[in-house]
Amino acid sequence: MMKTEILKLLRETDGYISGQQISEQFGVSRTAVWKVIRQLQDEGYRVEAVRNKGYHIAGSPDVMTKEELDSLMKTCWAGRNILYYDETDSTNLRIRQAGEDGAPHGTLAVADRQTAGRGRRGRTWESPQGSSISMSILLRPQIAPNRASMLTLVMALSTAEGIRKCLESADAFQDGGVPECIPDIQIKWPNDIIIDGKKLAGILTEMSSQIDYINHVTVGVGINVNMTEFPSGIRETATSLRLECGRRIRRAPLIAAVMERLEENYEVFLKTEDLSGLLERYSALLVNRGRDVLIAGTGEEYRARAIGIDPTGELVVRREDGTVEKIYAGEVSVRGVYGYV
16 A cells, blocks of 8 residues: 555655655655665666655556556546456456455456456457456446446447547656657447557446346456557457557556546436437447448348437447438447448
């Protein structure tokens, strides 16, 4: 806990702060402060120590630790209780277990490496160490179970907005430089985050419920951050922030930015228990809006024009004969006429 607080204090202090000031603020010895500073330096933080001036943090690498994440969170509940793993099978599984054990609303599981991540339709994948974000959050919404699927779209919007917000800050980049260009971040309905027609991130929502009551909801997010290569099966359709920006990205500020956007968007969602308050922003990011798509999974494959989403998160399309209908995400897959989007 002290390590988190010292890290936060160093970040919030302009210039230098003396070891004496730190020790007095936290009620510990100067030696204890020095040991924490050494730990931070060993983890890669550029903490300068100058005689008669004190300590100053000159830069942060792409550190993923519980202390780093805790020091960056500015939310009230989203990501305030963090379960951190250097390696785990699936953050969704870890959060589901935490939910069953009584963990509080907003608990966030983060893994530096995930060996058995899960996606839609039973797909699995492995996220390599040090290059991606694998996280899952526990939600305990007081809503009907049939409304839980909309939380996938709430998270998709929050992820897209959080990524953009983070990239607008120099804190996002490991070299500390200012952002030069920010890629156009879009959403492929219902839950993929897209840059330039390629998949950057995916979202999976799972629910534990009774007939008329939600026990808890697990929302998992996987973001390709610093990968430079992908397996042959997805090489043509996947991308990463490093490939798009040309620079290494710090993952912890990105997680904190997504949590900030989720906390705000979730509260908007709860006011109406639908997407009416978020619909305009979500639709503005929809990559297929106003474009032809192929719809499969209903016993037929047909072409239609995507119009946008309705307040319950269904995709509104117009068939070639002019018929307007709504598509439910759990029943079909939607892709572009000439490719992934």
